[in-house]
Amino acid sequence: MKPAAAWLTGALIVLFARFITAVRGIWQGGPPAPGARVYFANHASHGDFVLIWTVLPPALRRLTRPVAGSDYWLTSAIRRFIGRDVLNAVLIDRTRGDPDEDPVAKMAAALDEGSALILFPEGTRNTTGVPLLPFKSGLYHLAKLRPEIDLVPVWLANLNRVMPKGEVVPIPMICTVTFGEAIRLHPAEEKKDFLARAEAALRALAPRRAEPGT
């Protein structure tokens, strides 16, 4: 019963996402490939998971798990259902309530099972005017633990305009999800250098758009 409900909810979420955003995936760095890999994306709204999920081929969708904060997704029955059963998220505790829980090890374990992960290295939703917040170090620690895993930058365009923080009604607008060329941690690469390189790889995917008055 529950798996069927989760499948149906997932299908409805994808349908709704397509209705509102007519989302299109642009595979700039090569065609979609199965297997363990990390998609790291800019994060502006709760719809971000959904859009990446929607543009993935259905066969890959089932094996792709978002990494999300359990402090948010376990706080109500409906969030728990969507986070755990529908999206099959790898839930990590951002508040570090349990000192023994190691979020990076949890992600590595999911990769070892053959899952692909969706990670938002900014750590939280970006509601500022700047395009990208500085990355937290989680991506580096994961790359260090599993250096053979491909890290694919993914830029989500326009979703922040569809549903700015605090609004409840989404505005239909066309969104794109651009997948760039995978990067890996170089041997002996410093944390600071790696994070700067990852940020640059992601920012390079942002489409240029004319602003009013320019």
Added chain:
Amino acid sequence: MNDVQADFLTLLAAIGAILVVATVIGFVLQRRLSPNRDNASIENLNARIHAWWGMALLLAIAFLGGRIGVVLLFAFCSFAALREFVTLTSVGRADHWAIAGAFFLILPIQYGLIWYGWYGLYSIFIPVYAFLLMPIVAALRADTEHFLVRIAESQWALMICVFCISHGAALLTLDIPGYSGRNVLLIAFLVVVVQMSDVMQYVWGKLFGRHKIAPNLSPSKTWEGFVGGVASATLIGAGLWWITPFTLVEAGLLALVIALMGFFGGLVLSAVKRDKGVKDWGHMIAGHGGFIDRLDSVIFSAPIFFHLVRYGWALP
């Protein structure tokens, strides 16, 4: 089977035959000129032909669905067009409620009024009520940066994508003596003339196009394509007089107006695209770009055609 359905089926068979011929030509061209799928023009032509099949099928289903089918089809086209248009505007956070209202309130109300057949209200609902209410909603958020630009863009989006497109469906509400129950054929006439005009402009332009009309706006538009396309569409429209309440000459003249307005619609909306720095409005229809790329000529011809028919042939 009544005579509306018989005429409609004849028309469908003709469109089907044209598409079969186009598909065969596309296939032969691909075999001879683009065996490795590397000739962009041929591949684009075939993508367009495939999309045409889909559009013709969708239109046929909607027409068989009667009034509600037609209204829903045009409402969906408006929705998809508005979604493309709003994406390119500079509307921001302060316009959130005004734009949400355009999608989820104004658009359904406009099509509800057309379904209900209330001419007195659907012909002024957007130019009067929405025109005045939208800036009020936006002003309440007290963000004055680029206010006029944002308001003007959202008004334009509504007029182009909802008001103008809805006049295609509104042809159903006209009360034409001796033509009752056949209005859906008027929509078929409009759509066939406008789309054949586009296709024939493309064909004439590809075959004989030398002199560009507006190289900065739309490099593919040539005088040869324009004259050949509009003339062909006029003849095709005249040849369709038997599905309309018009005489042969009247049908030809109305087709001429439709083709001319359609051409200028394409020109104007190309100018908007240039201004916004994009090549296509979207990517929904393979080979054609977005919905607005396909609908631009309907957008400009539908309201004019509607009012000409209303003043000339319909009871008030």
